[in-house]
Amino acid sequence: MKERKNKRFSRIREMFSGIPALGWLVGALVAVIIEYYFGNSLADFLHMDRLPVLFGVVVILKRPLDIPGAFVYVMLIYAIPIAVVARLTSRLMNRIAGFFDRLPLWVSAIVHLILLYYVLSVWTDLSDYRLLILKLSLIAIMVTLSLNVINGYMGEFSCSHPGFMALGAYVSSIFSVGLFVNDRILGHALLGVVPAWVGQLVFPIGLLLGGAIAAIGALIVAIPSFRTRGDYLAIISLAFMFIVKSLFDNLGFLGGARGLGSQPDWATLPTIFIWAVLCIWTINNFVESTMGKALNAVRDEESAAESMTVNTRKTKMIAFMFGAFWAGIAGGLFAHVLRYVNPGTFGLRKLAEVLAMVYFGGLNSVIGSIVGAVGFNLLSEMLRPLEIIKWIIIPTLLILVMIFRPTGLIAFKHFDVREILKPKLKAKERM
Amino acid sequence: MKRGFLALTIVAAFLMVGWTMTTPTPAAARTIVIGLNIPLTGDIPKVGESSKNAAEMWLSDIKKAGGLKVGGKTYKVKLAIEDNESQASSAVSAATKLITEDEALAIVGPQASKQAVPAGEVCNNYKTPMISPWSTNPATTKDRPFVFRGCFLDSFQGPVIANFVTQEYHFTKAAVLYDVASDYPKGLAGYFKKAWEKLHGAGSVVAFESFTTGDTDFSSQLTRIIKSDAQFLFLPQYYNEVPLIVQQAHALGWKKPIVGSDSWGSPQTIKLCGKDCYGCFFVSHFVAKGAKGITKAFCDRYQAKYGEEPDDVAALTWDSLHIIQKAIENCGKLTGNLKKDRVLVRNAMAKIKDFQGITGKMTFTEEGDPIKCAVIVKINDKGEYVFYKSVCP
Numbered sequence: 001m002k003e004r005k006n007k008r009f010s011r012i013r014e015m016f017s018g019i020p021a022l023g024w025l026v027g028a029l030v031a032v033i034i035e036y037y038f039g040n041s042l043a044d045f046l047h048m049d050r051l052p053v054l055f056g057v058v059v060i061l062k063r064p065l066d067i068p069g070a071f072v073y074v075m076l077i078y079a080i081p082i083a084v085v086a087r088l089t090s091r092l093m094n095r096i097a098g099f100f101d102r103l104p105l106w107v108s109a110i111v112h113l114i115l116l117y118y119v120l121s122v123w124t125d126l127s128d129y130r131l132l133i134l135k136l137s138l139i140a141i142m143v144t145l146s147l148n149v150i151n152g153y154m155g156e157f158s159c160s161h162p163g164f165m166a167l168g169a170y171v172s173s174i175f176s177v178g179l180f181v182n183d184r185i186l187g188h189a190l191l192g193v194v195p196a197w198v199g200q201l202v203f204p205i206g207l208l209l210g211g212a213i214a215a216i217g218a219l220i221v222a223i224p225s226f227r228t229r230g231d232y233l234a235i236i237s238l239a240f241m242f243i244v245k246s247l248f249d250n251l252g253f254l255g256g257a258r259g260l261g262s263q264p265d266w267a268t269l270p271t272i273f274i275w276a277v278l279c280i281w282t283i284n285n286f287v288e289s290t291m292g293k294a295l296n297a298v299r300d301e302e303s304a305a306e307s308m309t310v311n312t313r314k315t316k317m318i319a320f321m322f323g324a325f326w327a328g329i330a331g332g333l334f335a336h337v338l339r340y341v342n343p344g345t346f347g348l349r350k351l352a353e354v355l356a357m358v359y360f361g362g363l364n365s366v367i368g369s370i371v372g373a374v375g376f377n378l379l380s381e382m383l384r385p386l387e388i389i390k391w392i393i394i395p396t397l398l399i400l401v402m403i404f405r406p407t408g409l410i411a412f413k414h415f416d417v418r419e420i421l422k423p424k425l426k427a428k429e430r431m
Numbered sequence: 432m433k434r435g436f437l438a439l440t441i442v443a444a445f446l447m448v449g450w451t452m453t454t455p456t457p458a459a460a461r462t463i464v465i466g467l468n469i470p471l472t473g474d475i476p477k478v479g480e481s482s483k484n485a486a487e488m489w490l491s492d493i494k495k496a497g498g499l500k501v502g503g504k505t506y507k508v509k510l511a512i513e514d515n516e517s518q519a520s521s522a523v524s525a526a527t528k529l530i531t532e533d534e535a536l537a538i539v540g541p542q543a544s545k546q547a548v549p550a551g552e553v554c555n556n557y558k559t560p561m562i563s564p565w566s567t568n569p570a571t572t573k574d575r576p577f578v579f580r581g582c583f584l585d586s587f588q589g590p591v592i593a594n595f596v597t598q599e600y601h602f603t604k605a606a607v608l609y610d611v612a613s614d615y616p617k618g619l620a621g622y623f624k625k626a627w628e629k630l631h632g633a634g635s636v637v638a639f640e641s642f643t644t645g646d647t648d649f650s651s652q653l654t655r656i657i658k659s660d661a662q663f664l665f666l667p668q669y670y671n672e673v674p675l676i677v678q679q680a681h682a683l684g685w686k687k688p689i690v691g692s693d694s695w696g697s698p699q700t701i702k703l704c705g706k707d708c709y710g711c712f713f714v715s716h717f718v719a720k721g722a723k724g725i726t727k728a729f730c731d732r733y734q735a736k737y738g739e740e741p742d743d744v745a746a747l748t749w750d751s752l753h754i755i756q757k758a759i760e761n762c763g764k765l766t767g768n769l770k771k772d773r774v775l776v777r778n779a780m781a782k783i784k785d786f787q788g789i790t791g792k793m794t795f796t797e798e799g800d801p802i803k804c805a806v807i808v809k810i811n812d813k814g815e816y817v818f819y820k821s822v823c824p
Contacts, residue, residue, distance in 0.1 A: 053532055128531045132524055184573065246643065249612040257614040259519075261548055261570055338523050340549035342614070345519050381524065387471045387514045 019086045020424045022100075023093035025115045027086035032122040035077045039126060046073060053127050057382040097423035108421050117273055124269065131269060133381050135337050138276040139330050140373035144357040145283050145366060146326035151355075152363035152411075153287050154319050155299030160221055160237035161327050161354050163244035166346035167217050168210035168328025169335035170248060173260050175206035176336070183262050185255045196266070203266045207275070207332040214328025215321040217244070222320045226313065241351065248343035259342025267336035275333060279326050284366050284415050286322060295319050296364075356394075360401055362408030366415035372408065462507045463499060463765075465755060466535030468525045468550060469542060473517025477697065478542050481745040482564070484737050486510055486539070489752045499756065502764035515541050515550075522546030526553040526561075534769055535559065537755045537776055542744060544568035544614050551578040558770065560777040562754060564747035567615060572799040577777050579799035581751040581790075582716055583824075585615070588692060589622025591805045591822045592714055593630055596663060596690060599712075603631045606638035606661030608652055608676060610668060613644050619667040619692055637661045653680050667692040674704035681707050688712070693805075696743035701814045708810050715808045716743045717790040718818045726789040743790075750788035757783060791821075 035051070043051040046069040052059045055078070056070030086093075100108035124131040143165065150158045178186045180194050180202075194202070217240070225236040249257050286292055294315045297305035306312050335341040353376075361372015379397075383390040401409060467486055471479035490510050498505040511533035513525035522541045529535045530553070538554055538561040541547045547566035554561035555575040563571055564581035567588075572578045596602055605627050609620035624636050638659040640652035653676070656664060666676060666689055673695055680689070691713030701708055719730045719740045729749060733741040741749075758780035759765075765772050786793045793801040804823040808816045 050532060050534075129524070129528045132527050136520065136524070184570075246612060249643075257612055257617055258568055258570065259545065259548060259614070261552065334520075338520055338549050339552050340519060342519060342545050342548075343612070344545055344614075349518070384514055384516075384521075384525075388476075391472060 015087065016083070018094065018424050019090045020093050020097040021112060021421050022097045022115070023086045023090050024082070025112060025119060026089060026093065027082035027084075028119045029115065029122070030085045031078050031081040032119055034081055036122050036126060039077060042073060042076065043069075048073070051126065053130055054133070054378065054382050058385060061383070061385045094423040094425070097421065101418075101422050105418055105421075109417055112421055113277060117270070120273070121269060132337070133377065135267065135269060135272050136334075137374050137377040138272050139334050139337065140357060140377050141276055141370050142279045142326055142330035142333075143354055144361060144373040145279060145369040146323040146330065147354055147358050148361075148363065148365070148369045149283060149287065149295075149319055149323040149326075151358055152365070152369075153292060153295045153299065154316060156316075157231075157234040158237045158320070158323075159234055159351055159355075160218075160240040160244075160324075162346040162350040163237075163241035164214040164217060164324040164327035165331030165334065165350070166244050166248060166341075166343065167214040168207070168331030169341045169346070170210075170254065170260070171213045171328070172206040172210035172332030173263055173335045173341055174254070175209055176203070176264055176266065177260065177262060181262055181264055185253070185260055196264075199264055199266045200268075200271065203271065203336075207329050210332040211325040211328035214331070215325040218321045218324030219317070222317050226316050226320075238351075241346070245343045245346055255342075257343060259340055259344075261340040263336045263339045263341075265336075265339065267333050272333055272337075275329060279329070280366060280370070280415075283322075283326065284417075286319075287366070288414070291315060291318065356398055359408050360398060362405075362411035362413070365408070365411050365413040367413055368408050368410040371410055375409075461504075462509050463759065464509045464511050464533055464535045465752070466526075466529030466533060466538035466540075467510055467512045468515050468522060468529060468538055468540035468546075469512065470517040470546070471512075471514040473515075475517055475543065477699070477742075478565070478744050479514070481742050482540065482542060482748040483512060484733070485741070485745040485748040486512070486752060488732065488736060489749060489756075493756075499759060501759055501762060504765070506765070511535055515546055517543065517546070519546055519549050522550040523553055526550040527557075530554065530557045530559050536759070536769065536772060537561065539564065539748060539751050539755065542566065542748075544571060547571045547580075551575050554578055558777070559773050560755070560758070560780055562751045562780075564751040565744055568618070569800075575799070576781075577773075579754075579780060579795060579801075581747045581754070581788075581793075581801065582693075583803055583805055584800055585619040585622050587824060588714055588805060589619060589624075590626035592623055592665065592690060592692065593626035595712070595714075595807055595822065596665075597630055600663065600688065602662040603635055604660055604662050605631075605636045605665060606640070606656040606659060606663070607636060607665045607667075608638075608640045608642070608649065608656060609666075610644055610646075610672070611641035613669075615694065616667045616669075616692075617641075620665075623665055623667070647675060649676050649679050650683060653683050653685065656680075657683060657685055661687070663688040663690060665690050665692075667694060669694045670697040670700040670703065673700050674708070677704055677707045677711075693743060696808075696816075698740050698742060701810060701816070705814070709812055709814060711810050712819065713808050713810075714822075715806050715816075717746045718806055718808050718816050720815050721818045722789075725787070729789045746790050750786075750790050750793070753788060754780065754783060754786055754793070757786060 039051040048066055048069045052070050052073055056074050059066045059070045120134060124134050147161050150156055177183050179191045180189050182189050221237055221240045225233050248254060254260050294310045297310055298312050298315055302312055357372045357376045360376055362368025383393060469479040469482045490508065493499055493508045498507050511529055513529055515522040515525045526538065529538055538559060540563060541550050542565040544566040547563040548568055548570050551561060551571050555577045558577055560577050562579040562581055566580055567582060567585045569584060572580055607620050607624060609616040611617055624639060627636055638656040638661050640656055642649060642652060666673060673691065677689055689711050691711060693715050695713040696715045717726060722730055730741055733745060758776050761779040762775045781795055784794050791803045793803045795801055802824055804821050806821055807819040809819040811817050
């Protein structure tokens, strides 16, 4: 009996094993387009108030009567179209993927990314709530990944990430609000109010400034603290986080504890998507480079690495600053999504959140960080109707992950883009 | 086996579709949704609980009346409650969700300013009326036509306290101890200082001491205050810090009066502080003991239903919901088009004059801030909050 069951599962798995990433993306695209045109009428037909936003989980928790409706909806809109389209087009998609495989990697990557962006933008077009969740998730990916460089690849335990985010958030806000917005706190716009497209052009400057200041902040922590290891770095970096927080608490001209608001609405989905892709790309290249390997060597045994001609001090310093830089960029985007920053946001709670995402997803792994950040964010948003019970479920999940997979869900895995995008042949054809 | 499984799946699928078809359709067009964006978890869960209690009491009233009557039609009312976890980012997602998913006609909350400021931006962008019962930060309503508040501002409260102390005690020298890292105490301390110095000249605030959120030892600041020749201490802190500070001050030998702000209003203050706080005065939005008329009716009902005295959050939430109710009723007629209705409600809300709430009469200014009276409360020798006098602008 059990054997049969296994056989059935392996048959299903085999049915879908020959589908390349391109096939899944096309399937997802078809699904979101179907939802775009028929989602509302299907929800009506199933007697639901509205179409389920986050795959029906919120609906299930709030109105148990709608469970079958949500199930049918998710099956009809997502599961079945994706499976059918991906399966039926697998031969064609394999051929196309094979064609891309012969081209330089960046061509194929860009085509896939455009497709992914299109899927996401159609999906979020139906609901601004979805759009906000997606934006926050993309930012969470950046933060998680940048902390993973330090805590995962370098093997130190740094607690200053909310501080770096705060630096990025405030610096980019000073840039955008101070120069382009008439505001009560920062006064008259120094360069005048600009149209949105000009804003999009100058926004990267503000973000890069924020990232740079965060990196300088990292340097200030790094110089004294890298003489120490382990627990001591954790303490120093924690202190840095509190210093940054109380700095902004006491800077009256930035609004102090009241916070700084009225950031222009520049953090649109394409902007955040491009920055997130850039972040994943550069961090992945960084950790796969000689420097990244040196980082792993430092983590495993510092003195051995030193004797193998690795400049451990320089390596650690660069990795730390690099992580802080991306945390600063993420902080800047975060401030412009919420269009308000206050020092209280970047406290212990944010730290716990970021650390949870890193350790939930998996150390030393780019995919792990993506899975951790998106999973944690979606879960946190989906379970919100449970109120206090949510704070029992999420920590329990974390504990279970720590027990059964102590290094996180997908740890120590290479993120090989070519491997992911290449055509998948069925087991038979491979032989 | 395989065929059986397949058949079972198909039957189950049909059953599910059948079930959904038989579930009755909700009369969506005839339902008004009021959103509640409150902190049910996080740092101040008590605030969320009080708001929820008040809102549920309000809803049961509406249900008893059979719904909300607008222009001859009766609408059902539904509350959509979202937990904002006492975090700014969650407050923004909660507000977005209430507006786009739950299709709220109007939103009550968030309560604390750190969430009300960003959530107000969202509501204003979507042109959805929002009223924050408890947020005292001017930025919440500033330049946002769709955002209102239910309480007086700190810029009003500061002078009220300064005037009251001057008239009551004829003091000329003040000391202030406040949390520099928290938005509300810091703002209020500043307004009080300005008002006091206007009354008694520069340098009349002889000690202006601060600490940081989470501190539990205040002896160095208190020693400096005791050494100065201040005649009283102004303490704009929350219920979790007031008892610590007052008890430590008395232990260090401070015998002069201590005056508080509306943040003392929670019943927790006196529960934790005990005898040390007896005889103190503070400013509040309303007082349960010795209340009259509709305020008393509310307090009695709340006490009977939830077994505790209502705090200021509950009272302000109650008033805010009634303001929304009144605004909806004043619209005359709802079009059924949510976007248009939200604008109608907003305009009706801005026009409300002399609204008689349980926390006093209210009229909105152009900014969406109410002009209303403050209450001076005395903590008597039994540890009860009693009405002392009312101060109106």
